[in-house]
Amino acid sequence: MSSIKVPTDYNAVLYKTLAEADPEVQQIIEDETWRQFSGLELIASENLTSAAVMEANGSILTNKYSEGLPGARYYGGNEHIDRLEILCQQRALKAFDLDPKIWGVNVQPYSGSTANFATFTALLQPQDRIMGLGLPSGGHLTHGYYTAKKKISASSIYFQSFPYQVDTKTGLIDYETLHKNADLFKPRMLITGGSAYPRDWDYKRLAETAKSQQALLMSDIAHISGLVAAKVQNNPFEYCDIVTTTTHKTLRGPRAGLIFFRKDKDPEVEGKINAAVFPACQGGPHNNTIAGIAVALKQVADPAFKAYATQVIRNSQAMGARLMEHGYKLQTDGSENHLLLVDLRPLGLTGSKIEELADLCGVTVNKNAVVGDTSALTPGGYRLGTSALTSRSMMEKEMVIVADFLHRMTQIALQIQKEVGKKLVDFKKAANASEDVKTLKKEVEAFATSFALPGIDSNNIKRPAGH
Ligand SMILES: Cc1ncc(COP(=O)(O)O)c(C=O)c1O
Numbered sequence: 207m208s209s210i211k212v213p214t215d216y217n218a219v220l221y222k223t224l225a226e227a228d229p230e231v232q233q234i235i236e237d238e239t240w241r242q243f244s245g246l247e248l249i250a251s252e253n254l255t256s257a258a259v260m261e262a263n264g265s266i267l268t269n270k271y272s273e274g275l276p277g278a279r280y281y282g283g284n285e286h287i288d289r290l291e292i293l294c295q296q297r298a299l300k301a302f303d304l305d306p307k308i309w310g311v312n313v314q315p316y317s318g319s320t321a322n323f324a325t326f327t328a329l330l331q332p333q334d335r336i337m338g339l340g341l342p343s344g345g346h347l348t349h350g351y352y353t354a355k356k357k358i359s360a361s362s363i364y365f366q367s368f369p370y371q372v373d374t375k376t377g378l379i380d381y382e383t384l385h386k387n388a389d390l391f392k393p394r395m396l397i398t399g400g401s402a403y404p405r406d407w408d409y410k411r412l413a414e415t416a417k418s419q420q421a422l423l424m425s426d427i428a429h430i431s432g433l434v435a436a437k438v439q440n441n442p443f444e445y446c447d448i449v450t451t452t453t454h455k456t457l458r459g460p461r462a463g464l465i466f467f468r469k470d471k472d473p474e475v476e477g478k479i480n481a482a483v484f485p486a487c488q489g490g491p492h493n494n495t496i497a498g499i500a501v502a503l504k505q506v507a508d509p510a511f512k513a514y515a516t517q518v519i520r521n522s523q524a525m526g527a528r529l530m531e532h533g534y535k536l537q538t539d540g541s542e543n544h545l546l547l548v549d550l551r552p553l554g555l556t557g558s559k560i561e562e563l564a565d566l567c568g569v570t571v572n573k574n575a576v577v578g579d580t581s582a583l584t585p586g587g588y589r590l591g592t593s594a595l596t597s598r599s600m601m602e603k604e605m606v607i608v609a610d611f612l613h614r615m616t617q618i619a620l621q622i623q624k625e626v627g628k629k630l631v632d633f634k635k636a637a638n639a640s641e642d643v644k645t646l647k648k649e650v651e652a653f654a655t656s657f658a659l660p661g662i663d664s665n666n667i668k669r670p671a672g673h
Contacts, residue, residue: 214290236670243659243667244651245568246608249547250591251401251429254598254660255456255498256505262497263460271490275480287493294496297503298464304443310476312465312483313499314560318428318452320483322348323360325448328477328482329422330394331363337388338371339379339642342575344547345400346426368393376454377538377547378405379578385415392419395621399413399426399450402574402589404522404541406440413445418572424448428463430543432456432593435506436515439543448479456544458517459502462495465520514596518544521592526604528609534616537576539588544593548612549576551586555619559633560588563619566643598657604605618642628641 212221223233237295247254267290273280276288291313298311305636330336338349338361345351351359361367369407370384386398397405409425425442431451432440442449449466453459465483467475484491505511522541529548530536537547550557564571572636576587588665593607599666600617619633626632637643658664 208268211567214245216509221473223488231234237673239538239659239667240599241568243662243664244654244669244673245570246530246611246650246654247594248569248573248592248608249457250589250593251452252591253432253455253593255454255458255460255502257661258499259458259460259498260372261362261500262368263494264565265494265497265609267497268494270317271493272493273484273490277579288625290493290497290500291491292499294503295305297507300444300465301503301506302449303435303437304466308468308470309443310467310469310479312467312479312498312504312643313462314483315450315463315465316488316492316495318346319348319427320424320487321452321465322346324362324478324482325450325465326395326423326485327486328478329448330365333366335366335368335391335490336361336395336397337368337370337384338566339400339403340371340538342579343379343400343577343632344402345369345370346428349397349399349426355518358439360546361578372403372577375576379403379407380498381408381411381415384412385418388415388421393421393598395422395424397424397426398446399428399430399431402545402547403542404536404538404545404547406542407442407444407572409440411446417473424450428452429455430456430546431516432506433518433543436512438512438515438519447475453499453502455487456515457502457506458593458597460495460498462492462499464499478543492563517601518592518596520602521596521605522546522590523601525590525609528606529612532574532609534613544591546590547574547587548590549577549587550616553620555616556630557585557588558621558630560616562630562634563615563622563637563643564612566637566640567611567615567646568654569615581620597660600657604657607653611646611653618646644651 210462217654234257247340270287271281272284272287276291294313295311299306339345341351347359347362350361352362357363373380423446425446427434428451451464454461454652460647465479467479469476522544526536526540526546535549535552561573571588573585574587574589575585579586622636626636
């Protein structure tokens with residue numbers, strides 16, 4: 207029997223486990239695992255991916271360079287990588303129920319931001335005009351964000367951008383004004399999608415506006431792609447020329463992006479998108495990530511995913527209903543997807559304070575602008591999402607418990623503010639010392655640790671030292 211010797215020379219390190227090779231990084235991972243297990247993840251752009259996705263993502267595929275596309279690579283040795291990328295493309299089309307004669311997909315974007323920029327690079331000329339939902343209205347940076355003093359996103363540096371907004375009373379997209387402004391601005395591309403919009407999109411209406419200006423219609427469904435794939439949201443593919451998404455939010459895969467393009471209308475679009483991803487905007491594809499995307503997309507096509515996506519929305523609505531019972535104002539008075547926006551201004555609190563206090567209680571949320579906010583630095587609300595908790599198999603009744611935790615946090619925040627005043631530094635100091643915060647953290651931990659965390663052996667997880 208042959209036995210291969212593990213080197214003991216300068217390569218010995220290559221065979222060590224992470225714990226042996228780098229206890230410092232190992233410790234950070236253990237601390238973060240405990241944070242995720244013992245806390246409640248309510249960041250709307252996050253989710254908890256599967257053990258299988260993490261295994262693929264951490265696999266030996268990370269070693270391989272494969273610039274180019276299946277069958278047309280700049281390097282040899284890509285026969286298996288070609289199989290992988292083709293499989294991933296097929297699964298991407300299947301997950302969204304798309305006809306391969308009409309739609310194509312590029313699965314190489316490293317992230318949602320690069321997917322968007324590659325799309326602009328492919329289909330626009332520098333300084334062409336784009337219109338996306340403004341950031342303060344719930345849009346994303348990469349849809350052309352700029353401020354009075356600065357062009358923030360590359361999408362506003364290299365293109366002329368003019369945002370559309372939500373109605374200041376209803377919080378809903380003001381399609382009427384958008385249509386009128388498009389008539390004046392004449393965008394080359396109209397972009398739908400956002401990061402903090404709790405309602406579904408009227409793609410038919412948007413397509414009418416785009417058509418009236420002979421503009422391309424692009425939808426960035428990063429937040430809602432899992433819900434779109436499960437057919438529990440309107441279908442952008444019916445009306446759009448291009449659809450981009452991240453793969454790590456409701457889609458529950460690894461961190462990456464996808465670009466879907468409609469090839470029947472424009473025979474050149476496929477070549478343009480592919481060339482924009484590589485070599486224009488990126489280098490070699492991250493094959494380990496593409497494997498993770500393929501695994502996630504197989505899960506998305508399974509009927510169980512439809513049950514998951516349906517529950518995500520039910521949970522969001524249950525949490526919203528309970529918060530409203532407690533008297534909170536939600537932007538648009540509710541949610542049709544996975545996310546909620548809580549307006550704290552009627553209480554005289556800022557989103558930063560709740561984010562801070564929530565962190566101390568083991569609940570993760572993010573401060574967020576609410577409609578009518580004047581200062582981007584002190585947003586008047588916070589954003590919640592139910593994708594991650596639903597991946598821990600929490601249901602409506604648990605959402606009521608979580609909403610009650612949020613309510614208690616808010617009451618504690620109000621009390622602290624009453625005692626120490628409005629300055630954030632004083633607030634932080636008092637919150638860190640608060641006995642109420644410590645009690646609530648213990649309750650949150652007891653609750654959260656009674657639910658398994660995807661991807662780890664929850665029964666054998668140990669509390670790391672210092673926690
Ligand atoms: C709508 C939207 N598009 C794009 C992105 C960017 O994705 P990434 O962080 O992967 O670059 C996000 C991220 O939150 C998003 O919400």
